[in-house]
Amino acid sequence: xxxxxxxxxxxxxxxxxxxxKGALAHLHPQHLAATVLKSIxxxxxxxxxxxxxxxxxxxxxxxxxxxxxxxxxxxxxxYDVKASxxxxxxxxxxxxxxxxxxxxQVMSGMEDCVIAGGTEMMSFTSEREKAAVAGGLEPSMxxxxxxxxxxxxxxxxxxxxxxxxxxxxxxSREDLxxxxxxxxxxxxxxxxxxxxxxxxxxxxxxxGNVVLDKEEFPRxxxxxxxxxxxxxxxxxxxxxxxxxxxDTFRKQINRRYPDVEIEHVHHAGNSSGVxxxxxxxxxxxxxxxxxxxxxPRGRIVATANIGDDPTLMLNAPVxxxxxxxxxxxxxxxxxDLWEINEAFAVVAExxxxxxxxxxxxxxxxxxxxxxxxxxxATGAILIGTVLDELERSGGRYGLVTMCAxxxxxxxxxxxxxxxxxxxxx
Numbered sequence: 001x002x003x004x005x006x007x008x009x010x011x012x013x014x015x016x017x018x019x020x021k022g023a024l025a026h027l028h029p030q031h032l033a034a035t036v037l038k039s040i041x042x043x044x045x046x047x048x049x050x051x052x053x054x055x056x057x058x059x060x061x062x063x064x065x066x067x068x069x070x071x072x073x074x075x076x077x078x079y080d081v082k083a084s085x086x087x088x089x090x091x092x093x094x095x096x097x098x099x100x101x102x103x104x105q106v107m108s109g110m111e112d113c114v115i116a117g118g119t120e121m122m123s124f125t126s127e128r129e130k131a132a133v134a135g136g137l138e139p140s141m142x143x144x145x146x147x148x149x150x151x152x153x154x155x156x157x158x159x160x161x162x163x164x165x166x167x168x169x170x171x172s173r174e175d176l177x178x179x180x181x182x183x184x185x186x187x188x189x190x191x192x193x194x195x196x197x198x199x200x201x202x203x204x205x206x207x208g209n210v211v212l213d214k215e216e217f218p219r220x221x222x223x224x225x226x227x228x229x230x231x232x233x234x235x236x237x238x239x240x241x242x243x244x245x246x247d248t249f250r251k252q253i254n255r256r257y258p259d260v261e262i263e264h265v266h267h268a269g270n271s272s273g274v275x276x277x278x279x280x281x282x283x284x285x286x287x288x289x290x291x292x293x294x295x296p297r298g299r300i301v302a303t304a305n306i307g308d309d310p311t312l313m314l315n316a317p318v319x320x321x322x323x324x325x326x327x328x329x330x331x332x333x334x335x336d337l338w339e340i341n342e343a344f345a346v347v348a349e350x351x352x353x354x355x356x357x358x359x360x361x362x363x364x365x366x367x368x369x370x371x372x373x374x375x376x377a378t379g380a381i382l383i384g385t386v387l388d389e390l391e392r393s394g395g396r397y398g399l400v401t402m403c404a405x406x407x408x409x410x411x412x413x414x415x416x417x418x419x420x421x422x423x424x425x
Contacts, residue, residue, distance in 0.1 A: 036278045046282075091404040
């Protein structure tokens with residue numbers, strides 16, 4: 001079987017995802033995606049006519065983010081028209097899925113050069129969501145859009161799900177705030193030491209002016225004590241009646257789990273940040289790499305997808321990690337670095353507890369609490385982050401996974417390499 005190699009990974013800095021506050025918020029999503037596509041082509045001297053496909057992830061495919069962002073961004077980046085493109089949606093998990101599908105195409109022999117990645121401009125999508133709710137529409141990603149599905153699988157707001165899981169697991173607000181503060185501390189060290197510099201590319205406007213060249217979201221110096229003073233974010237939202245039937249997010253969870261008393265423990269300081277960002281990963285076959293004088297940095301070892309309870313929504317990463325480890329023939333002890341997306345602190349905390357992980361191997365450079373979570377791009381960002389860190393630290397295997405709406409989680413294991421691997425070994 002053909003091996004799928006990672007040649008390079010790039011990403012933008014993450015800008016605050018609010019119109020009027022974020023440095024990237026005025027840009028078109030296609031421009032942000034084109035930034036990383038242009039960079040990965042230039043850095044690797046790609047003849048873009050030889051790019052078989054561009055597999056992109058965007059969770060909210062509406063308005064400016066609609067219309068096959070992968071293809072449109074490639075054209076905007078100046079790619080040859082032969083470079084095809086598609087865009088998928090696996091909610092938060094799409095950025096991993098694009099790389100997994102790129103690997104599958106290469107490993108099957110159907111394609112030789114695929115660029116995977118994603119974009120999410122939450123400054124744009126959050127404004128659309130606010131407008132929709134103000135206009136009397138139900139919030140997005142709700143099972144209640146489909147009355148039948150709502151009866152079969154009641155689905156709530158992710159923040160309420162996070163609070164419910166913490167309540168069910170007995171995970172305290174103090175532990176979650178400690179994780180949030182640690183994310184900020186680690187991210188600050190990573191930024192100070194330049195650990196992200198290898199993958200980070202500046203965003204420029206059409207005149208060539210730098211719009212953003214560093215992370216905009218982190219709050220270095222954040223302490224658990226300071227986080228302890230913040231009010232929970234989802235208390236009022238839990239009982240917001242979002243339709244004429246009087247449905248609420250709390251009721252959605254209690255329909256399935258009537259005995260759960262939800263304690264609200266998540267807030268802006270222990271939840272993922274709302275940001276804009278994009279990332280790209282170059283995946284190729286051995287033949288293509290050799291023909292184009294490209295040196296592999298990583299090998300995709302295994303990928304997996306799994307579903308879990310959509311009502312609690314956020315619990316699939318643990319079974320996804322177990323599934324991908326089994327596919328790879330590896331154990332927890334074989335993994336040198338773990339990246340579990342910090343959608344909410346409880347997701348990472350439960351993940352580490354359930355798998356009994358060494359915390360010094362998990363999210364070592366901070367996570368989405370400190371750096372932000374541009375939904376469709378985050379998975380690709382994390383793959384680049386873990387590859388950079390494997391090279392820096394001398395590790396071999398990295399595992400990346402994340403929760404996604406609908407109760408799903410993709411997972412991927414990559415191996416740091418310094419050349420081509422014998423597929424028979």
